[in-house]
Amino acid sequence: MRLLKLVPDHTNIGFVRIRFICFLVTALLTLAALGATATRGLNLGVDFVGGLMIEAQFPEAPPLDRMRSTIDGLGVGTSSLQQFGDPRTVSIRLPVEEGADQGATNAVVGKVSAALKEQFPGVRFTRTDTVSGKVSGELIRNGVLAVVLAVLGIAIFSWLRYEWQFGVSTFVAIVHDVIMTLGFFAVTQMEFDLNIVAAVLTIVGYSINDKMVIDDRIRENMRKFRQMDMKALIDLSVNETLPRTVMTSITVGLALLSLLLFGGHVLRGFSAAMLLGVVVGTYSSIYVSSSLLISLGLEPAKFGERAKTARPEAERIGPKS
Known part of the structure; x- marks a missing residue:
């Protein structure tokens, strides 16, 4: 019996090659989401407006x-x-x-x-x-504080667990995911209540899970291939983890789609936020945060100085640009 494979073995997609296009698209979408949130505002539920x-x-x-x-x-x-x-x-x-x-x-x-x-x-x-409006204002402050502390805590953990470049790229990716979610609710004017705050925190957790899997593979490959070009190393790492990333995103997405279609009005906002979060979280993990490590100056040779074992030579894999 053959196992189902959504991603073929030895896949070698040049993600890094289009990093500048992805950076531009990400920046434009983030600005659009911020603009929509600032101009249209959020349709706050009873939890937040009293x-x-x-x-x-x-x-x-x-x-x-x-x-x-x-x-x-x-x-x-x-x-x-x-x-x-x-x-x-x-x-x-x-x-x-x-x-x-x-x-x-x-x-x-x-x-x-x-x-x-x-x-x-x-x-x-x-x-x-x-x-009362006073209680609602306190809920807004607590909700914002919960999201901010979650993002900062995860970024600091990445900084301490890996290198400072990983912490910065993680912070950028998670902030992008949160802003895109807020922009979606500003555009659609779906009700934004405490359930959506819970969804945003879950999105942060899902995104960091994807990010940590890729980061851990990047760090492992940096120890193994000290002389490999950073662009090639990131492409190699992302491609190696791609089957897991795609399978997880599809299975979670199908479950959320079922909730969105059959879960009723109460779960509609939560399901929509989570479904969007899976999409943008997967995108930011593959195309944004990993490629951002190159712009932040992370190099295998510098990282490998502390490694106990390393290969002196490695074959060039991936795009040259």
Whole structure:
């Protein structure tokens, strides 16, 4: 029985040859994503802008799509529904205008309650809370801080684990992935809530996993081939890890595509963010961070001075340019 091979053996793709084109495309896309985020802004969810939370308990698990269309048809804003443990208990989150008094909030609660009781007889409302703008602002700060600390921590680890060039290239690649994700949500205006923050942190982890596999192979080859040209060495390392990179990206991507298509409204934003993150994370690991090591001056000869064993000569592999 022959094993499935998405990448043929002895693949020798010249990734480094097109590094300047990739750098230009990456810079343009990053600027476009920053521009979209700055001009259009993010469609922040109730978690970040404050709002109303109503907890409803049904005699049996309600169809969320029907429930969502019922609430959205009331003109009280876009609803966010979530089930916790018991599928009969649903948390309803609605935006509330800044400065709205208690009377306006009670009116929204009454409207939603009446509509749901008409559509779903037997429903009970067990809790009603208002999330203030102050709490939402704290969530924004904590979310940003979590992403920043994750990126810096991983970059510092790469610096200490390998060489400073690896740390810088890792930082650039991860920042690129995060900015591209923010730009995607700015362009599509999909709701940006705490689930998306979790997706961004997961994207950072996925990207660094890809990056570390390639970096570790680069470091190993630098010890083995002290006299090899750096461009050839990076091409060799990326090609050696390409089967693993492609297989991982495809399998994760298929799982995320299933979530996106069949996971419902609640998981749509998370799945879309993760699917985009797999694509841009794989791209940045192969085409950006690895090739950036050349521009940062990393050389096998310098790295190999600390190696215990090394080959004095190695065959030139890969493109000359």
